Amino acid sequence: MALKDLLEKESLFSPFQSLLVSILSVPLLFVATQNLMQIFTAAVPPHHCQSNFTWEHLSEPKDSCKRYISLLTNETEPCNSGDWKYDLTTYTSTIISEWDLVCEREWMKELAQSIYMAGVLAGAMVYGSLADRFGRRVIILCCLLQTALMGTGAAFAPYFSIYCFFRFMTGMGICGFTINDLGLTMEWTPLRYRPTVSVFQGTCLTVGQIILPGVAYVIRDWHWLQLALSVPYFFFFILVCWVPESFLWLVIANRSQQAVHNLNRVARINGDKDGIPVTLEMLKGETNNNSPALTSRITPIDLFRTPAMRTMTIFLSMTWFSSSFCFFALAMDIQKFGTSIYLVQVVFGCVELPLRVLSTLMSAYVGRRFAISIFLIVPGILILCSLAVPKDLLLLQLFLTVLSKGFLGSSIVCAYLYTTELFPTVLRQTGIGFTNMMMRLGAVIAPLVMMTKAYAPFLPLVIFGTVPIVCGLPILWLPETLNSSLLDTVDEVEARSTDAPIQAWRRNVG
Structure with missing residues (x-):
């Protein structure tokens, strides 16, 4: 469309472009922390089953999942939930020590990560289609709020099943935010700067891999680590409220008045006082097409x-x-x-x-x-x-x-x-x-x-x-x-x- 050329004359470092890219890139710094968080929150500390015997010379059974019930026959029995003892020197608390996800319950650790990835999978499918129907900005805001609420909820989950539910919903929110964040940024970015902006945002995703071990090294309790990496999304939600909806989507969705408002807002932010303002007449040729409406x-x-x-x-x-x-x-x-x-x-x-x-x-x-x-x-x-x-x-x-x-x-x-x-x-x-x-x-x-x-x-x-x-x-x-x-x-x-x-x-x- 002809209106696409309006942004091409702008510099990457014009006020609007700088603010837009910065605001939409900041939350990406924490995406990898959510995706890889379980490396630390589900770390397995050294553990053993508490024996019924207390003599110091008594050694633990070779099978760490069992304990002695008789010293005469060296007979053992499986360890019951609640009888595990963990070495919390490195990690003061993990979901492993919280819910005894060891031995016959060890598979539940992988289940938690699989459920999170299932949420990411669902988010990719659901929020991609919804963004084409209802707009990029509103879906981004919903996903940020969902990630903040569900991630915070996971930190206070009293049961493993509830924790998995919160993680599933967090995965949905993270994926929905990521795909729409990158898409909205590209639709507002001048053609010649798209590769630079795209890789800059990709770099922000990579930096999250460096932020995570730093935060996890300082915070060794999984509750506080989960909370520390989820609460910032409330701030991101407020920050992204400033970002305008894609004018490309607004034109195709027959919301020309809002598209005109957003384009003129960009011009004002960039200080283009002498430029010709965008009018509805300039959009007439853009909305008269045979394509189905986005609604x-x-x-x-x-x-x-x-x-x-x-x-x-x-x-x-x-x-x-x-x-x-x-x-x-x-x-x-x-x-x-x-x-x-x-x-x-x-x-x-x-x-x-x-x-x-x-x-x-x-x-x-x-x-x-x-x-x-x-x-x-x-x-x-x-x-x-x-x-x-x-x-x-x-x-x-x-x-x-x-x-x-x-x-x-x-x-x-x-x-x-x-x-x-x-x-x-x-x-x-x-x-x-x-x-x-x-x-x-x-x-x-x-x-x-x-x-x-x-x-x-x-x-x-x-x-x-x-x-x-x-x-x-x-x-x-x-x-x-x-x-x-x-x-x-x-x-x-x-x-x-x-x-x-x-x-x-x-x-x-x-």
Whole structure:
């Protein structure tokens, strides 16, 4: 639309752009803390079952899940709930010591994290579609408030089942906020600055991996840690109230008056007193289109109705799936190196930061598609190369793992930018939500692939190395969005797909 050009003349560091990016980026600093919080809140402290005997010379049974009931026969019995004793030197309290999630109840620790990820999966699907129907801003505010309330509630949960419910709802809120936060930022960002802003926000997500171990090192009680990482979202809710709704969405939703108000508000903030104010007449040409209004029912099925949309959705889903599939697999298997969990999280975050800068440069000067493809294929090759590293060279294995995880994390940031630019306004958040759902599906399947170690120790690495290479190639067949304006309707997407071969031929001839 012609009005898109209104923002293109603005500098990235104009007052409005600076405030918008800053306000929408601050909450992203705490997203990783919620996603990875259970590394510390569910840490397993040293424990043993309290014996009925008190003689000092009595040793504990070899099976730490049992205790002696007879000294004559060395007969043992399973430990009952409430009889566990924990060494709380490192962690003063965790959900493990709170609800005795050890031995036969050990599976409940993984259940809690799975329930959280199920909430993230649900949030990707629900809040993506709702944002296309009701607007980005209102959904962001709802998700921030939901995260604040549910995260705080989890800190005071009296029972494990209630704790899991609060964590599920927190996961929904976190995912809904993240996908819509990134989408709204891109819709207000001038074309030439989108790669920079996208990677800046991705960097904020990475910084959360460094913030978490720092806070967890200071706060060793899981109640207070949960509270300290959830209460800030009340402040974020108040802060984001300043952010205006996307004028692109308002125009497509036939809310032209509000779109005019928001555009003129931006002009006032930027001090453009001499500029021509936006009027309703300027929007007439934008609202007269044949596309269905956003107030109609938008469903994920619309992502597959037309050929171009179907191809985009499938190839992007492959990209998102493979990135998360391998990313979380490497993160889960890091304990094999026997390093401090505090140190590992800091190293992961520090390694990803320079790779985010590299992904920015590639996205801005080479292209989105090529950047995503490279940041998938390279870690796939590194993972396959790690198969040839001897087991005693743990430092080299750690280096390849950290580097691969850093590349995969940067590919996710590039994918956020590319997905935002590729989908039209009427289905943008639905598309981002669906591809995010595929990303979470990859995280769910990754632990199942780790079980193939039982058949062949090398098999998981073969799978984790092959999948990103295979999924990193089809993305090259999609349209490039470098220096391209955001599209608004499905018809424009189909037209772009039809015109792309002709435009490519003209460039080659010229």
